[in-house]
Amino acid sequence: MHANTIAQIARDLRNKEYSSEELTQHYLDRIQRLDPNYNSFISVTAEQALEQARAADKQLSEGNDNPLCGVPIAHKDIFCTDGVRTSCGSKMLDNFVPPYDATVVENYKNAGAVSLGKLNMDEFAMGSSNETSFYGPVKNPWDTNCVPGGSSGGSAAAVAAQLAVAATATDTGGSIRQPASLCGVTGLKPTYGRVSRWGMIAYASSLDQGGAITRTAEDAAIMMNTMASYDSKDSTCIEREVPDYTATLNDSLQGMTVGIPKEYFGEGLNAETGARVEAAIEEYKKLGCNIKEISLPHTDLAIPAYYVIAPAECSANLSRFDGVRYGYRCEDPKDLGDLYKRSRGEAFGEEVKRRILVGSYALSAGYYDAYYRKAQQVRRLIKQDFVDAFSEVDVIMGPTATAPAFEFGSKNADPVAMYLEDIYTISVNLAGLPGMSIPCGLVNDKPVGLQLIGNYFEEGRLLNAAHQFQSATEHHLKTAPTHD
Amino acid sequence: MEWETVIGLEVHVQLATNTKIFSGASTDFGAAPNTQACAVDLAMPGTLPVPNEQAFRYAIMFGLAIDADIGKRSVFERKNYFYPDLPKGYQTTQLDAPIVGPGHVEIQLSDGSTKSIRIHHAHLEEDAGKSLHEDFHGMSGIDLNRAGTPLIEIVSEPDMRNAEEAVAFAKKLHSIVTSLGICDGEMSQGSMRFDVNISIRPKGVEQLGTRTETKNLNSFRFMEEAIKLEVERQIDVLEDGDDIVQETRLYNGDTKTARSMRSKEEANDYRYFPCPDLLPVEIDDDYIEAIRKELPELPDARQQRFEESYQLSPYDAGILAADGNIANFFEATVNTCKDAKLAANWVMGEMSARLNSEEKSIKDSPVSAEHLGGLIVRISDNTISNKIAKQVFDAMWQGEGDADSIIEKKGLKQMSDTGELEKIVDEVLANSQAMIDDWLASDEAKRKKKMGGFMGPIMKATKGQANPGLVNKILSKKLNNLL
Numbered sequence: 001m002h003a004n005t006i007a008q009i010a011r012d013l014r015n016k017e018y019s020s021e022e023l024t025q026h027y028l029d030r031i032q033r034l035d036p037n038y039n040s041f042i043s044v045t046a047e048q049a050l051e052q053a054r055a056a057d058k059q060l061s062e063g064n065d066n067p068l069c070g071v072p073i074a075h076k077d078i079f080c081t082d083g084v085r086t087s088c089g090s091k092m093l094d095n096f097v098p099p100y101d102a103t104v105v106e107n108y109k110n111a112g113a114v115s116l117g118k119l120n121m122d123e124f125a126m127g128s129s130n131e132t133s134f135y136g137p138v139k140n141p142w143d144t145n146c147v148p149g150g151s152s153g154g155s156a157a158a159v160a161a162q163l164a165v166a167a168t169a170t171d172t173g174g175s176i177r178q179p180a181s182l183c184g185v186t187g188l189k190p191t192y193g194r195v196s197r198w199g200m201i202a203y204a205s206s207l208d209q210g211g212a213i214t215r216t217a218e219d220a221a222i223m224m225n226t227m228a229s230y231d232s233k234d235s236t237c238i239e240r241e242v243p244d245y246t247a248t249l250n251d252s253l254q255g256m257t258v259g260i261p262k263e264y265f266g267e268g269l270n271a272e273t274g275a276r277v278e279a280a281i282e283e284y285k286k287l288g289c290n291i292k293e294i295s296l297p298h299t300d301l302a303i304p305a306y307y308v309i310a311p312a313e314c315s316a317n318l319s320r321f322d323g324v325r326y327g328y329r330c331e332d333p334k335d336l337g338d339l340y341k342r343s344r345g346e347a348f349g350e351e352v353k354r355r356i357l358v359g360s361y362a363l364s365a366g367y368y369d370a371y372y373r374k375a376q377q378v379r380r381l382i383k384q385d386f387v388d389a390f391s392e393v394d395v396i397m398g399p400t401a402t403a404p405a406f407e408f409g410s411k412n413a414d415p416v417a418m419y420l421e422d423i424y425t426i427s428v429n430l431a432g433l434p435g436m437s438i439p440c441g442l443v444n445d446k447p448v449g450l451q452l453i454g455n456y457f458e459e460g461r462l463l464n465a466a467h468q469f470q471s472a473t474e475h476h477l478k479t480a481p482t483h484d
Numbered sequence: 485m486e487w488e489t490v491i492g493l494e495v496h497v498q499l500a501t502n503t504k505i506f507s508g509a510s511t512d513f514g515a516a517p518n519t520q521a522c523a524v525d526l527a528m529p530g531t532l533p534v535p536n537e538q539a540f541r542y543a544i545m546f547g548l549a550i551d552a553d554i555g556k557r558s559v560f561e562r563k564n565y566f567y568p569d570l571p572k573g574y575q576t577t578q579l580d581a582p583i584v585g586p587g588h589v590e591i592q593l594s595d596g597s598t599k600s601i602r603i604h605h606a607h608l609e610e611d612a613g614k615s616l617h618e619d620f621h622g623m624s625g626i627d628l629n630r631a632g633t634p635l636i637e638i639v640s641e642p643d644m645r646n647a648e649e650a651v652a653f654a655k656k657l658h659s660i661v662t663s664l665g666i667c668d669g670e671m672s673q674g675s676m677r678f679d680v681n682i683s684i685r686p687k688g689v690e691q692l693g694t695r696t697e698t699k700n701l702n703s704f705r706f707m708e709e710a711i712k713l714e715v716e717r718q719i720d721v722l723e724d725g726d727d728i729v730q731e732t733r734l735y736n737g738d739t740k741t742a743r744s745m746r747s748k749e750e751a752n753d754y755r756y757f758p759c760p761d762l763l764p765v766e767i768d769d770d771y772i773e774a775i776r777k778e779l780p781e782l783p784d785a786r787q788q789r790f791e792e793s794y795q796l797s798p799y800d801a802g803i804l805a806a807d808g809n810i811a812n813f814f815e816a817t818v819n820t821c822k823d824a825k826l827a828a829n830w831v832m833g834e835m836s837a838r839l840n841s842e843e844k845s846i847k848d849s850p851v852s853a854e855h856l857g858g859l860i861v862r863i864s865d866n867t868i869s870n871k872i873a874k875q876v877f878d879a880m881w882q883g884e885g886d887a888d889s890i891i892e893k894k895g896l897k898q899m900s901d902t903g904e905l906e907k908i909v910d911e912v913l914a915n916s917q918a919m920i921d922d923w924l925a926s927d928e929a930k931r932k933k934k935m936g937g938f939m940g941p942i943m944k945a946t947k948g949q950a951n952p953g954l955v956n957k958i959l960s961k962k963l964n965n966l967l
Contacts, residue, residue, distance in 0.1 A: 080530045093529065100523060102530060199530040206760035234532050235762055313760055316562045319573020320527040324626070340566055363564070363755035372757055 001026050002162040003479075006219040009165060010067035013060055020060065020070030024053035024114050027072045031116065031163050038139045040148075040158040042077045043085055044117035052114040059112050067222050069112030074164040076155050077118040078125055079105050079210070080199040088201045089123040089133040089151075092321045092328045092347035102199025103231045104168055104210050111226045116164055120154030123349045124318065125175055125203040127151050128421035131412055132351045140183060141480035142446050146405035149179030149421075155213045156183035160480050166214040166223055170200060172207045173306055174400075174425025177437035180213055181400035181449025184439045186466065186476060187213045188220045191457050192432035193238035196231030202317040204310035205236075207429040216476055217438065217466035221245035224459060240457065248460045249467040254288035256465065259393030263299035264424050270403035276441035276448040277399045280469065284397070287468055292393055296385040301378045302427040303419055308362045308375035309430070315359030318352065354415065383431040390455040395465055399424055400437040400449035424451055434459045438466045439475040447478075485723070486687040489715050490695075491650045492642035494679040495657055496635050497667045498611065499542045505610045505634035506533030506576065506762075513673050521613070521628035527571035532761050535560075539634035540765065542666035543583045543608050544775050546636060549660050549782055550603055552587025554772050558608070558765040564755045568626050569613035577609035577637075579756050581764070584636070589660070590784070591652040592802075601653050602641035609635050630674075642681065642692065647711040651704050654678055655806065659783040662808030669809065670845055671702050678707055683728070684718045693718075694728040698735050698742060710735035713742055786811055794824035803832060809846050813853045820857025823864050830856055834877055851880045859887040869952055872896050900951040902958070908950070909958050912941045923963060935959060 001023055004012065013020060028046050035041050049072065056070035080086045080098035082105075087093045101109065108115070122132040130138040130153030138153040140146040141161040148157040152169035156179035159167050169176045171189035180187025188211045195210040202208060212223035228242045260281060265274055285291055323329035323343025330342035348356070362371035389396060401421060411418045428435040433456060437449035450469075454462040470476045504511055507524035524531045540558070547554045559581035562574040584606035592598050611633040616625035638657060644650045658676060661667040668675050683695035698714055701707045713735070718728055730748040735741075781789070783805045790801035790811075804814045810831065817827040835856065839846060859876055862868050868876060868891060879890045891897055899905060913920065916938065923934050935956075942955055 086529070088529070096529065098528065098530070100528075197530075198532055201529040202761075204760075233534060235534050236760075312757060315755070316564055316572075316574050316757070319564060319566065320529070320571060322566060322568075322573060324568050325526055325571060326528070336568065360755060363757050365753045365755075368755075368757070 002030055004165070005216050006067060006071050006165055006214070006222050007216075009071050010069075013070050020053040020056040020072075020114060021050060023070070024049050024072045024116070027116055027164065034161060035163055037144060038141055038148075038157045038161050038163070039136050040120055040138050040154040040161065040163060041074070041116075042087055042089070042118050042120050042135050042154070045084055045115060048084070049114050049116050052109075056112045056114060064112055066111045066226070068108065068226055070114060071165050072114045072116050073108065073166045073168070074116045074119050074155070074158055075105055075168045076121055076152055076170060078121060078170050078201045079168060080201070081105055081115070081118065084118065086118065086201070087134070088125070089121040089135065090347065090349070090352070091134045093201075094134065094328065096327050098199070100199060103196035103229065103233065104200065104227055107226050107229055108168075113226070119152075119158055119167055122151035122153065122175075123352050124201070124314070125151040125170060125172055125208075126314070126351050126355055128174070128178060128418050129406075129408075129411065130154070130179075131408065132349050134349065137408060140405045140446075142184060143405060145407050146446065147182065147408055149182035149401070149405065151175040151179075152187075152213060153179050156180050156185055156187065159183070159185045159213050159215060162479070166212060166219055168210060168227070169213045170208055170210050171425075171429065171435075172203050172209075172310060173429050174422035176211045176213060177400045177425050177435055177449065177451060178422060180437040181439075181451075182405040182447065184442075184447030184476075184478060184480065185213055185215060186217055186220050186439070187211065187437045188224065188459065188462070189428070189435045190224065190228060190459050191238075191434045192429075193236055194228050194240075194434070194457065194459065196229060196234045196237050198231055198233040202313075204313040205317060206313060207306075207310060209429070217436075217463050217470050218246065218249055220436070221249055221463045221467070224463070228459075243460055245460050245463050248464045251464050252288065253284065253465060253468050255290070256288070256395065257290045257292055257393045258284055259292050259294040259389050259396040261294050261296045261299065261389070261396060261398055263296050264398030268402050268420070268423065269399060270443070272443040273399055273401070273403050273448050276443060277397075277450055280440035280450045281397055283469060283473060284465075287472060294389050294393060294396070296382075296389060296427065298378065298381045298385050299423075299427060302382055302430060303423060305375040305378040305382065306422075306426045306430060307358065307419060308371045309379065311355040311359030312362050312372050313359065315356045315363065318348075318356055321347070351415075379430045382427050386427070386431045386433060386453075394455075395461060396453040398451050400451040401425075404443045404446035404448055428453055432456070434462055436462045436466055438469060439478065441475055442478065445481070487684045487715075487719055487722075488687045488689075489646055489711075490642045490683050490685065490692055491644035491646070491711065492681040493638075493640045493644070493650060493653060494681070495638040495640075495654065496611075496677040496679075497546075497638060497657070497661050498675045499539050499634040499636060499666055500668050501536055501538040501542065501634050503536060503538075504632035505536050505539045505608065507632055509632065511633050513670070515629055517616075517625070517627035518629060521631060525571065525628055525632045527573075533576065533759075535762060535765065536634060539608060540583065540767070541775060542634075542664075543606065543636050544767070544772060545664050545666055545779060546606060546638075546661065547584035547587065548772070548776050548779055549664055550584075550587035550589055552603060552606070553585035554767060555581055555583045555585055556767050557581055558583045558767065560608075560759045560762045561756045562759045565752045567612070567615075568624065569615045569628070569631065571613065571628060571631055575610060575612065576759055576762070578607035582607035589653065589656050591649065591656050593648065593652060599643075599649065601643045601649075604639045604641050606636045606638040609637055611635050642683075647708045647715075650680065650711055651708050654704055654707060656783075659806040659808070663783050663786065663805075663811065664780055665808060668847065669807065671704075672843070674702060677702050680707060680711060680714075682711060682714045682718070684715060684722065694730050696728065696731050696733050698733045699745070701735060703737070706735060706737040709737070709740060710742060713740070717742075780808075783808075783811075794818065794828070796824060796828055800828050800832065804828060807846075813846050813849070816853030817857045817860070820854050821860035821864065823860055826860045826863060827857070830860060834874065838881060850883055851877065855880050855886050862887050862891060866898060866900060866951060866953075867891065868896055868898050869948070871948055872898065896949060898951045899946050899949045900954055902954065905946075905950060905954055906958055908942060908945050909955065909962060912938060912945060913962060916941065920963075920966065924966060931963075935963065
C-alpha cells in the first residue's frame with residue numbers, strides 16, 4: 001500500500017481496495033517501525049489521524065470526489081495546527097500548541113486529507129542539512145550517514161521512506177527543492193503569493209512560500225489544487241483563480257523552449273551530477289523541446305543578497321519569541337533584560353542566532369545602505385535576469401543542488417560552504433518564481449535532482465513538463481534502498 | 485540675555501475605527517485586560533497583519549483637513565525594539581513614505597492674531613499595549629487591549645515660540661480631529677498624547693539649540709506647565725554656563741516636576757526596514773476626491789456658520805465649534821429647541837460645569853441633547869423659570885426622565901395665573917408694612933432696587949414657581965398705586 005501515489009490511492013479508496021482507516025493505520029505502523037531510522041517526524045498524531053481517516057471513509061461513502069480525501073499526508077512543523085504542538089524545529093516552541101490552523105492545514109482538512117503528524121525541519125527553517133533541528137537531524141533514507149537536505153528534510157525523507165504519501169513543506173531559499181533533490185522525490189515551490197502564509201511561521205516573509213513534496217508530478221498537481229488559494233488573512237497572497245493543475249499534465253511539450261543558464265553549469269557543480277542533469281535535458285529534447293542556452297548574469301550575487309535580506313527579515317520576525325507570552329521562558333529571570341537574554345539565548349540554536357545577528361547588523365544605522373538597500377537592488381537585478389530570460393524561453397532547467405547528499409558534519413563547520421548548497425535555488429526565491437525539483441538519476445546510489453523554473457504563476461507548465469518527463473522515464477520510481 | 489523658545493510637537497492621535505489597524509479585534513476602551521487582543525495582536529507565530537481601510541480613510545481625512553498632500557504610495561516599516569507591551573518586538577509604522585505629507589494648521593492667539601503652524605507629515609502606525617506596574621507580586625502586568633489600535637502621529641515643524649502657541653496648536657488639532665470624527669478626543673483615556681520638543685536660543689540667533697523631548701503629556705494644562713518648567717530649566721542650565729543634554733524627559737503633573745528618562749546615547753537603533761508582510765498601499769486620486777467630498781465641516785468654517793446662522797458672538801461660536809463633540813451636541817440641542825442663544829448658554833454654562841466637575845466628556849453626558857432641548861423649550865414658553873430649570877436639569881442629570889415628565893411629576897410648572905398671583909402679592913404686601921413704608925420713603929432710583937425685596941417672600945409663597953416677569957408687573961402696579 002505504501003508504494004502508492006495519491007492518484008492510485010484515490011482510485012483504490014473508491015474501489016474499496018482498502019479503507020482510509022486501514023491505510024492510515026498501515027502508515028502509522030510504518031512510522032513507528034521505521035522512523036527511528038530517519039527521525040523525520042517530530043510529532044505523530046495517531047489518534048487524530050485515525051479519527052480523520054474514519055471521517056474520510058464516511059465522506060468517501062457519501063461520494064466525496066476530492067482525490068485527497070482519506071489520503072495520509074503530513075505537515076512540516078512550521079505550519080500551525082490547532083491543538084497540536086507546532087515547534088518549528090526549535091526549543092523555543094517545544095511547548096507551543098497553537099489555537100488555530102494554518103490556511104494550508106485548513107485547506108487539507110477541508111479536502112478530507114488525513115494528517116499523520118508534524119515533520120522535522122531545520123530550526124525556524126534555517127539550514128540546508130536538517131542538522132539545526134532541536135529534535136536532532138533527519139537522516140537521508142538513501143544513506144543514513146548523509147543529510148536529507150533542508151530545511152524541509154523531514155518532509156523529503158518521510159515521502160522518500162514512504163512514511164507519508166505526500167508532505168507539505170516550505171521554501172525560502174531552496175528548502176523544498178534541495179531536500180527533494182537529495183532524497184529523490186518531487187518538490188514544488190509555487191510562485192510567491194500563490195499559497196497563503198497565514199499560520200506558517202515566518203522565517204523571511206518576502207521569500208517564504210509553502211509547497212509540497214510528493215512522489216510524482218501528478219501528485220504535486222493534486223496537492224497544489226488544494227493548497228493554492230486566495231486568503232484575505234495574508235496581504236501578500238495574490239487574488240487569482242486557481243487552475244486545475246492536473247488538467248494540463250498531459251499537454252504535449254512539442255515546441256516548448258527550455259532555457260539552460262550557463263551560470264548553473266560552471267565551477268562548483270559536481271561533474272557526475274552535471275552529467276545526469278544534461279542527460280535529463282537530452283530527454284526533453286526527445287520530448288520535442290527546443291533547448292536554448294541562456295544567461296542569468298547576476299547569479300553569483302544571489303547568495304550574498306539572500307544572506308542579507310533573509311537574516312534582516314528574520315531578525316525582526318523572531319523578535320516575538322521573547323519569553324513573555326508563549327514559548328520558552330528561562331527559569332527565575334531576575335529582571336526584564338535577563339528574561340530576554342536568557343530566554344532567547346537558551347532556546348535559539350547557533351544558526352538561528354547567527355542569522356539574527358547578521359540581520360540586525362545589516363539593518364543597523366550606518367550599515368543599512370551598504371547592506372540591506374544594496375541587497376534589495378541586487379534582488380531587482382536578479383528578478384530582471386529572469387524577466388529577460390522568460391521573454392525567450394518557457395521553462396528554465398538546471399541542477400537543483402551542486403552534488404548528491406553529503407555526510408553529516410561535513411559542512412556545518414563552515415557556514416558559507418553550507419550556504420552555497422542553495423546556489424541554484426536561491427535566485428528563484430529572490431525573484432518570487434515557481435520552481436520544482438524532480439529526480440533525474442543517481443550518483444553513487446544517491447539521487448540527483450533536475451530543477452525546473454517557471455514564469456510567474458506557471459506552476460501548471462512546470463507540472464506538465466515534470467509529468468511528461470516522469471511519463472517517459474523511471475528515475476522517480478526508484479526508491480531508497482534502506483526500506484524494509 | 486533674552487532667550488527665544490522653539491517648540492515642535494509630535495502628537496499621537498488614536499483613530500476611532502471599530503477594529504484595530506491590522507486585525508479584527510475591537511478598539512473599545514476600558515474592557516477587561518487582554519480581552520480585546522486576538523492572535524494577531526498577541527503576535528502569535530504565523531499570524532499576519534491585514535491593513536484596516538478605515539484607518540487609511542481617517543488619515544486621509546486629516547491630511548485633507550490640513551491642506552496636505554496625500555502620499556500616493558504609502559509604505560509600512562518595522563521599527564525594532566524589545567518591550568513587553570510590544571508583542572512582535574517591532575512597531576509597524578511609516579518612515580519615508582507616510583500617508584500625509586506637509587500641511588499647515590492656523591491657530592488663533594489671545595491677542596487676536598493668527599499664526600500658521602507647519603505640519604512636517606503625519607503617518608499611520610499601531611499603538612503598543614500597556615505595562616501595568618501595579619501590584620503583581622513584584623512583577624509587571626501586560627494589557628494588550630490597546631496593542632494594534634490605529635494611530636496617526638502628527639509631526640509639526642518647530643514653529644511655536646511659547647507655551648501659549650503650543651497649547652493653541654494642540655487644541656486646534658484636537659478640534660480638527662474631533663470635528664472630523666476620526667478621534668474621540670478623550671485625552672484622559674490617552675486618545676491624544678503629546679510629545680513636546682523644546683529648545684531655546686539667544687534672541688536673534690538662527691541656529692537651533694539642543695532640544696529635549698518631554699513625552700506623553702495627555703492634557704493641555706500639563707503641556708503648558710511642562711513647557712514652562714522645561715524652558716526655565718534650560719535657561720538656568722545655559723546661564724550657569726552648562727550645556728543642554730539631548731534627552732527624553734517625563735513630566736509628572738501631580739508633583740509638577742520633570743525628570744530625565746534617557747539620553748541620546750541610550751537611544752535605541754530602531755533598525756527600520758520595510759515590512760515584508762504588508763505591500764505598499766497605492767492610493768488613487770478618485771479615492772482621495774471621494775473622501776474630500778464627504779469631509780465634515782471643519783472648526784473654522786463651523787465657527788463662522790455658528791456666528792452667521794445662529795447670531796452667536798465670535799467668542800461663543802469659537803468655543804462651541806472647537807470641539808466636534810460639543811459642536812454636534814449644541815446643534816442637536818438647537819435642533820430640538822430652536823433657540824440658539826439659550827442652547828449656547830446652557831451648553832457652555834450648566835452643562836460644561838457639570839461635565840467638568842464630574843470629569844465627564846460630553847459623549848458620556850447623562851443628559852442628551854434632545855433632553856436639554858426639551859428643557860429649553862419649556863424655558864422659552866415660560867412653563868418654567870430659569871431657576872426651576874436648573875432644578876429640572878439636576879433631575880435629568882440624575883436620570884429621572886425628560887423635562888416635561890419631571891415638571892409634571894414634581895409640579896414645577898410656573899404659576900402664570902394673574903388672578904392667583906395677585907392674591908399672593910396682596911397677601912405678601914399685607915404682611916410687609918415696614919418694607920412698604922421704606923419703599924415709599926425712598927427716592928425713585930432706589931425704589932426699583934428695593935422692589936426686589938418683595939420678590940423673595942412671593943417666590944417663597946409660590947415655591948419658586950411664580951412667573952417672575954408677571955409678578956414684577958403686578959407688584960410694580962400695586963406699589964405704584966400706593967404712591
